[in-house]
Amino acid sequence: MTEPLLDVQGLTMRFGGLLAVDGVDLTAESNRITALIGPNGAGKTTIFNCLTGFYKPTAGRLLLRHPTRGAIELQTLKGYGVARTGVVRTFQNIRLFPSMTVLENLLVAQHQALMPRSVFSLAGLLNLKGWRAAEEAAVDTARDWLRRLDLLAVADEAAGNLSYGMQRRVEIARAMSTNPLLLCLDEPAAGLNPRETRALAELLAGIRAEHGIGILLIEHDMGLVMDISDHIFVVDHGARIAAGTPAEIRNDERVIKAYLGEPDADDAATAGGDAH
Numbered sequence: 470m471t472e473p474l475l476d477v478q479g480l481t482m483r484f485g486g487l488l489a490v491d492g493v494d495l496t497a498e499s500n501r502i503t504a505l506i507g508p509n510g511a512g513k514t515t516i517f518n519c520l521t522g523f524y525k526p527t528a529g530r531l532l533l534r535h536p537t538r539g540a541i542e543l544q545t546l547k548g549y550g551v552a553r554t555g556v557v558r559t560f561q562n563i564r565l566f567p568s569m570t571v572l573e574n575l576l577v578a579q580h581q582a583l584m585p586r587s588v589f590s591l592a593g594l595l596n597l598k599g600w601r602a603a604e605e606a607a608v609d610t611a612r613d614w615l616r617r618l619d620l621l622a623v624a625d626e627a628a629g630n631l632s633y634g635m636q637r638r639v640e641i642a643r644a645m646s647t648n649p650l651l652l653c654l655d656e657p658a659a660g661l662n663p664r665e666t667r668a669l670a671e672l673l674a675g676i677r678a679e680h681g682i683g684i685l686l687i688e689h690d691m692g693l694v695m696d697i698s699d700h701i702f703v704v705d706h707g708a709r710i711a712a713g714t715p716a717e718i719r720n721d722e723r724v725i726k727a728y729l730g731e732p733d734a735d736d737a738a739t740a741g742g743d744a745h
């Protein structure tokens with residue numbers, strides 16, 4: 470068995486007197502969709518914030534097995550350093566640049582590839598050949614993802630003018646255009662209608678099949694989670710209370726009690742209160 474792409478051990482995050490994450494272990498693998506579920510306030514977004522360098526964890530080890538750079542301890546890096554390793558995220562609340570075009574939003578996300586060293590910005594100013602080629606490649610990548618997510622027709626529209634569902638797709642296109650190793654999605658189905666949610670499920674399954682990356686998913690829509698996840702971790706009050714396949718989680722007494730409720734868990738549109 471290959472070792473997981475991401476190996477989180479003993480992750481702990483304390484805010485003053487509040488223990489938001491309490492020694493959580495979890496893994497995420499390439500070619501797999503891993504879901505992180507639990508009631509509101511369980512600590513899911515805090516785990517993402519630690520993983521992606523927004524918070525420095527109080528304790529714990531977040532190991533990324535990078536294909537070329539070897540083992541990287543993510544907890545030692547700041548946000549931009551984490552993004553450079555290929556761990557990218559979307560947010561619970563959409564964070565696009567609303568007055569920039571859709572295409573520009575994707576190009577901004579790729580600026581690290583365009584300017585890996587500061588000399589490249591000078592090269593850009595001088596309009597050197599290598600820089601122009603990199604810029605053209607970035608536009609091609611962005612256009613590819615916009616086509617894939619059925620957003621090409623709105624490439625030149627201001628992102629803020631799009632419907633909510635479209636903006637969610639732009640966020641995923643933006644994350645994918647950076648060629649990630651691990652895509653972390655924080656409630657991607659929140660606010661989507663059933664048709665859009667089905668399209669999202671197909672999109673994520675397609676990314677898993679064709680790109681071989683790992684997907685780590687926080688989501689309250691249990692239909693979506695049970696449908697597309699390969700493995701699920703459940704947290705409650707900051708602690709991991711269960712881990713397993715969708716079938717195992719669906720029948721786990723502790724999870725039913727803390728989160729899913731009785732019985733029809735897979736029919737429930739949304740578990741754990743408000744999805745936001």
Ligand SMILES: Nc1ncnc2c1ncn2[C@@H]1O[C@H](COP(=O)(O)OP(=O)(O)OP(=O)(O)O)[C@@H](O)[C@H]1O
Nearest residue numbers: 484487489507508509510511512513514515516561
């Ligand atoms: N920056 C912060 N400062 C203080 N407390 C925080 C901070 N961020 C999160 N918390 C607290 O940590 C706990 C876990 O919050 P978190 O947002 O991680 O939960 P969640 O599982 O993502 O919930 P939801 O499903 O509602 O998004 C909550 O009690 C929250 O109030």
